[in-house]
Ligand SMILES: NC(=O)C1=CN([C@@H]2O[C@H](COP(=O)(O)OP(=O)(O)OC[C@H]3O[C@@H](n4cnc5c(N)ncnc54)[C@H](OP(=O)(O)O)[C@@H]3O)[C@@H](O)[C@H]2O)C=CC1
């Protein structure tokens with residue numbers, strides 16, 4: 001093929017659920033629709049606990065595999081596989097995408113790494129820091145790539161916003177970041193309608209709750225703006241404090257607010273998530289500096305614009321339309337890392353996933369959210 005042939009990643013998908021459906025949609029998109037030509041994605045296997053479910057998933061969402069197969073860059077078909085272990089055992093898989101509930105991430109990621117597969121694992125990477133540290137050590141020992149799939153970090157919007165506040169310094173010195181990602185998951189009317197407490201959001205056996213499910217997004221806004229600020233020099237937040245309200249029946253957190261201090265900049269992140277009421281539509285994140293503020297409208301995971309409002313009255317709206325679902329940018333980043341032989345991605349490092357899990361462990365400790373004894377850890 002010509003020198004413009006893209007580098008192809010052969011993906012396997014673990015868990016035929018909602019997020020896997022969203023992810024494969026984007027792997028099947030033509031990368032040139034987002035101005036990408038150097039990498040392309042193949043989907044070679046979908047693993048489910050039930051073979052019929054994997055077959056139906058492929059038929060409905062990725063019958064031709066990924067773009068690489070459609071374009072002739074990969075001649076493998078996409079196959080339905082019963083059981084996750086049978087996927088890890090395949091020789092034709094480069095990287096495994098794990099789209100299972102939180103409680104399973106550690107076990108699936110560990111099995112995939114032990115079978116010498118690179119891993120992109122949905123957020124949160126694990127349910128506690130100890131598990132994440134184990135995965136980090138295993139990936140390192142095996143020389144394999146591991147990344148937590150915090151997709152928002154890879155949006156062009158996030159790069160542009162960081163440039164504005166970290167390099168151009170449009171806001172002057174930054175002192176405060178507020179971010180909220182909340183969804184109406186367990187409001188009164190939902191409970192009255194009998195939304196099952198067994199759902200992964202509410203189920204303690206699946207490590208449900210707001211902090212593990214939604215918390216990664218306000219945390220992302222806090223970390224990408226303050227932790228990654230050049231003046232912070234990647235110093236972990238100090239004086240971490242949090243408050244939780246727990247679900248009366250299942251004990252998972254339904255409201256969590258946490259505060260991270262970054263004293264090198266005299267800056268603070270006030271971050272929140274809940275499963276009861278929606279975040280405000282017009283502002284999911286607000287970054288305040290000495291010259292003005294940036295407002296990011298909802299939703300926190302998939303932002304499409306931000307507004308720079310300066311104290312001198314100037315206002316600028318920056319728009320970043322998202323082609324497809326928006327998961328392709330993280331997939332492209334993984335592909336480039338694999339192409340370049342990197343074991344982690346500098347946009348979402350393994351050590352930052354460990355730090356995130358340490359923070360979440362602390363929030364759960366402060367808020368009294370204890371995992372049930374039945375939850376394997
Ligand atoms: N990045 C993002 O934007 C989003 C990320 N997520 C993350 O993705 C993960 C999955 O969420 P989502 O897709 O909404 O969940 P779903 O319940 O829709 O899918 C999860 C899949 O995991 C498999 N699974 C394995 N063990 C279990 C179990 N004990 N109970 C239920 N399912 C199990 C099932 O696949 P099978 O039966 O085929 O084996 C199931 O379909 C979570 O970690 C969540 O945090 C979720 C939504 C958005």
Ligand SMILES: O=C1OC[C@@H](O)[C@H](O)[C@H]1O
Pocket residue numbers: 183213214301
């Ligand atoms: O990552 C997520 O983003 C969207 C939410 O609705 C979902 O529960 C969560 O897992």
